[in-house]
Amino acid sequence: MLLTATRRTLSLGTVSSVHGRCSAFTASRVLIQPLRPQKRTLSLMAAASQPDDVKRVLVPIGNGTEEMEAVIVVDVLRRAGALVTVASVENSTDVVCSRGVRIITDKMVEECASSSYDLIACPGGMPGAERLRDSAVLERMVRTQKDSGRLYAAICATPYVFFEKKGLLDGKSATAHPAFSDGLNDQSKVLDRVVVDGNLTTSRGPGTAFEFALSLVKQLYGEEKAKQVAGPLVMHPHNM
Amino acid sequence: MLLTATRRTLSLGTVSSVHGRCSAFTASRVLIQPLRPQKRTLSLMAAASQPDDVKRVLVPIGNGTEEMEAVIVVDVLRRAGALVTVASVENSTDVVCSRGVRIITDKMVEECASSSYDLIACPGGMPGAERLRDSAVLERMVRTQKDSGRLYAAICATPYVFFEKKGLLDGKSATAHPAFSDGLNDQSKVLDRVVVDGNLTTSRGPGTAFEFALSLVKQLYGEEKAKQVAGPLVMHPHNM
Numbered sequence: 001m002l003l004t005a006t007r008r009t010l011s012l013g014t015v016s017s018v019h020g021r022c023s024a025f026t027a028s029r030v031l032i033q034p035l036r037p038q039k040r041t042l043s044l045m046a047a048a049s050q051p052d053d054v055k056r057v058l059v060p061i062g063n064g065t066e067e068m069e070a071v072i073v074v075d076v077l078r079r080a081g082a083l084v085t086v087a088s089v090e091n092s093t094d095v096v097c098s099r100g101v102r103i104i105t106d107k108m109v110e111e112c113a114s115s116s117y118d119l120i121a122c123p124g125g126m127p128g129a130e131r132l133r134d135s136a137v138l139e140r141m142v143r144t145q146k147d148s149g150r151l152y153a154a155i156c157a158t159p160y161v162f163f164e165k166k167g168l169l170d171g172k173s174a175t176a177h178p179a180f181s182d183g184l185n186d187q188s189k190v191l192d193r194v195v196v197d198g199n200l201t202t203s204r205g206p207g208t209a210f211e212f213a214l215s216l217v218k219q220l221y222g223e224e225k226a227k228q229v230a231g232p233l234v235m236h237p238h239n240m
Numbered sequence: 241m242l243l244t245a246t247r248r249t250l251s252l253g254t255v256s257s258v259h260g261r262c263s264a265f266t267a268s269r270v271l272i273q274p275l276r277p278q279k280r281t282l283s284l285m286a287a288a289s290q291p292d293d294v295k296r297v298l299v300p301i302g303n304g305t306e307e308m309e310a311v312i313v314v315d316v317l318r319r320a321g322a323l324v325t326v327a328s329v330e331n332s333t334d335v336v337c338s339r340g341v342r343i344i345t346d347k348m349v350e351e352c353a354s355s356s357y358d359l360i361a362c363p364g365g366m367p368g369a370e371r372l373r374d375s376a377v378l379e380r381m382v383r384t385q386k387d388s389g390r391l392y393a394a395i396c397a398t399p400y401v402f403f404e405k406k407g408l409l410d411g412k413s414a415t416a417h418p419a420f421s422d423g424l425n426d427q428s429k430v431l432d433r434v435v436v437d438g439n440l441t442t443s444r445g446p447g448t449a450f451e452f453a454l455s456l457v458k459q460l461y462g463e464e465k466a467k468q469v470a471g472p473l474v475m476h477p478h479n480m
């Protein structure tokens with residue numbers, strides 16, 4: 001592996017040199033993240049050597065996805081140790097988000113269809129929520145997730161534009177962005193910033209994305225890990 | 241322009257169709273953002289037709305930049321109407337951030353050296369803060385920014401690793417990530433989540449990045465605009 005690793009290993013070396021001073025910068029998990037297509041073999045090798053308790057998470061994105069919601073969920077879950085795959089629902093791994101940030105995903109969503117995930121977490125943004133909704137592969141994966149009892153989650157426009165419209169809320173209480181939450185069937189929890197109902201978690205917007213991501217960490221890893229991750233983020237005490 | 245615009249225009253068309261229902265999704269400004277190298281001509285044409293009150297913002301990033309801090313600053317400032325350029329300090333526009341999110345920048349920092357910005361805002365993360373520090377072009381730009389009285393800003397590791405180490409704090413009070421703030425000369429404000437001292441703004445980490453970005457919006461556009469932008473983000477009342 002040392003022979004094949006390049007720039008990534010160099011930067012991790014630098015990270016390690018400051019690792020001693022701060023738990024905020026424990027970047028060793030980055031090594032096992034799928035990074036680029038040409039490094040997939042390396043990533044899979046690393047993943048295969050992980051203990052069985054590694055949590056696998058899928059974060060699908062498309063053109064017009066809210067980049068803050070996507071990146072906060074990916075980053076916070078990776079800080080917790082999850083093996084997060086960012087997958088494109090577009091024709092390529094090259095995605096332009098809602099405010100013009102351009103992200104290269106780890107995979108195409110079609111490449112993920114036969115894998116099993118502990119969590120599928122869908123960011124919002126428009127038209128990103130519609131792009132996710134219109135991916136037949138993703139819809140099937142989320143439906144399987146829901147029916148199997150594994151965790152699925154959405155934030156912002158997506159709980160309404162994708163999940164409600166495709167029958168994926170199924171009587172569960174949920175919330176969504178204030179511009180969309182009026183459309184939800186169950187209005188009992190729409191003012192909550194994060195709503196957990198069984199294996200479904202929903203939330204409202206970029207400003208609730210850290211709380212959403214930390215709730216997902218808590219559900220996957222427990223309260224103690226969520227606190228460990230939150231500390232170095234310097235969360236406002238009221239957002240914990 | 242219609243003849244040259246492609247996928248971007250298509251997605252903006254979709255955004256426009258929901259524009260009526262929600263101020264959160266006013267994406268028209270995205271059209272004038274520099275997006276891809278091959279679209280630079282279009283971007284510059286659009287920029288040239290902007291009124292003189294357009295605020296120009298530079299957000300430099302490098303390998304190991306904290307992707308949440310970078311994306312939150314870029315996105316929130318674009319929501320406010322700023323013309324934000326994301327610039328790479330690496331050898332290419334292809335940057336791998338601290339938790340493996342891969343971002344393609346609008347430009348190389350060298351291409352920005354002769355431009356004037358209303359604000360240069362530096363994200364943190366390690367080793368990203370060192371990568372910014374080690375760019376001679378960026379150091380010169382930040383020094384000019386400081387000396388000319390225009391706004392400059394940094395969050396997380398960067399106020400210490402870059403600004404303090406290169407003499408860019410210059411007696412101003414500042415804060416930084418808890419893992420680095422002990423190293424700051426002036427300790428009077430290190431516990432504040434956002435510190436504004438003259439034309440310098442500093443902040444602590446991903447969890448303070450929305451407050452940091454909204455403070456920058458307020459300084460560029462005023463309090464009213466900051467409130468307009470904060471609303472659809474669904475910020476926690478305590479973070480305003």
Ligand SMILES: [Cu+]
Nearest residue numbers: 364365396397
């Ligand atoms: Cu940091």
